[in-house]
Amino acid sequence: MTDDLFRQEVKAFIAAELPRDMAARTLLGYHPHRPDVEFWTAKLHARGWSAMSWPVEYGGPGWTLNQRHIFEEECFIAGCPAVNPQAFALVGPIIYALGTEAQKQRFLPPILQGTHFWAQGFSEPNSGSDLASLKTRAIRDGDEYVVNGQKIWTSEAHYCDWIFLLVRTSTEGKPQAGISFLLADLKSPGITIRPIIGIDGGHILNEVFLEDVRVPAENLIGEENKGWTYAKQLLGAERTHSAEVPRCKGLLARAKAVAAAITARGRPLIDNPHFARRLAQLEIEILAHEATLWRCVSEEEAGVNLGSPTPSILKVKGTELAQRAGAILVEALGDDALPEYLERDYFMAPPAGAPGEPLAYGVVSDFLYRRSMTIYGGTNEVQRNIIASQLLRG
């Protein structure tokens, strides 16, 4: 099938299945709502499309990398709720690549169906960029591990079912050598989840406290003390995801729509040549970034490694462009950007006749939340170090 035909098929599916109110809600840019995500994941699953990047034998659709890219872009632009990223992009691939047959049978189907949501338990208060220094301990006791410690910045934990954890099982050798990868039920006794309110006023981040949490030893992924190797594979995957091309394009499109709808000094803002020029500059940079993603995708598909530190380039550029696109969208709103439109206010009682209604909903809160993009998944400073160390190997 040609890519154009594929795109048509995706568009037609979305048009037929995605409820309008859900699309409108998602496009506002607030944090995901589990009921929406569950609904949409089930729809995708019924079509065999929920796990776009998984191999066919584990329930993937068997798409080319380019088809996945098209699918992701169409979904983002149409306002489809994103499937639980920790499950589909992170732990799922680890389970099918490294899990036992029993683990695959048990954990993969509920991910595909959208009934199990997963959280990622990696960062700790004193282990951010320096993740290998993590201190959460897991001590083997018969058929179980007893886990004690604290995780932080755990996105979505408050509505997730399971968490995958990096835990210390040994203090010998290098810090990287004593880490294991464990799967824990978030309903286990001893787990406490505390919300962290963001600068956007929203709740997506959490602290997760683990006190004498008993995790069955059968929930260990791979071998004990090899967890660091597995986590590194997975962080590579996270960075490819953080190319954020659909987000960059989506924000740019929204900025253009706002600039066409809003007037400045009696004329549509989009007609202001200074503003239009800056939008164009950003669009050009996004085109180059998108082409970099395509190159990366083609190399991966051809099995060629041309040796550039592509995942880090994609992460740095994608997150910084998305922040700039967000900034120009905020700017386009002018005075209308000033009111604080909290997610809960919007969903509980949409303000009538408020300034900026409805163009401004969600814009500033999303922009503020996205300050975190250049921090999470390995800060952009760490990414630049990775690029430099690959370039400057002696």
Add this chain to the structure above:
Amino acid sequence: MAIQFIPSEVQTMLRDGLRRWGGERDVRVAEDFAQTWQFAAKQGWLMAGLPEELGGLGGDVFDMAVIAEEFGRALVRAPYVEVTVAATVLASVAADRVAAIVGGETCPLLAHDEPDARGDHDWVSTTAEADGSDWLLTGLKSGIVGAGEADSFLVTAQLGDRGIAVFEVAAGDGPLHTFVTFDDRSAGNLRLEATRATLLAAPDAAAPVLSAALDQRLVLESAEVLGAMERAQEITQEYLLTRKQYGHVIADFQALRHRIADMFIETEQARSIILRGLGALVDGDSAPRALMAAAVKARVTQAALFVCGNAIQLHGGIGVTDEYPVGHFYKRALAFDQRHGGSARQVERFAELSAR
């Protein structure tokens, strides 16, 4: 140009007192307005920079900038700059009203901006129609910070084809839509639909005073944001010296050292251009003053977004949380950029004004 580079003894004492007071404030939450305002009045902070014959302490905008900067460091939500701007207008057109302002008894605010204006000082589409000895105003005034605390609004409107005049609308009379800004300040839009008003200044009298007040607003709000930048910078420096990763305090990493140096350079550029702007306000010559005010807003916003944005970045995860202060400084910088024409728009204005 009358730039005062070295603070006077009086200004230093003023700053010390304000800093002690502001240092005790939790920047994450709004203060009690009435209590703060009465305290500020008692301390004489509302009198600074106003002529003695009107109940002020003498002095000039350099004194006001000291107060604005310290209020910015402490992220005081009260509309200090906004009220001084209203006082500047009233000092020229209804001087007997100023004493009540500096005493903290009344809190008038200028309602000039409209969503379409984008920083154009003479863009006013609100209209005034005579009705006996009163006037009826129709139009939309936006982004009035402090609106919830105001007892009256000084509203600009087109008086037929004669130009822009200043009217007064009592707070209870205008259909005010109040809201909280994303940087946690009380604000409002005034929707005027044949709303009754009294005339304060006819176009001829209004033009020079408005132009001075609006330039003053840009420079003093910039001084407020300078305070926010300074504090974000200091908190970040402290954090770099305490946070450890990879067995080192993160202040040991060169990339972060360069960044904090760049932040400091930006803060100092902002401080310098604000002094130039204050000098232009004191000189009072309207064309260079307008040009410099646009330059101040453009440059300070650019610096503030860099400094406060990087304050978040250098903190990592903790920086994007509501319970940590740096995000609140960033929000102030972003809201400042959004009001009366952002930095990009001020660069355009600078070019337009230069060409005149």
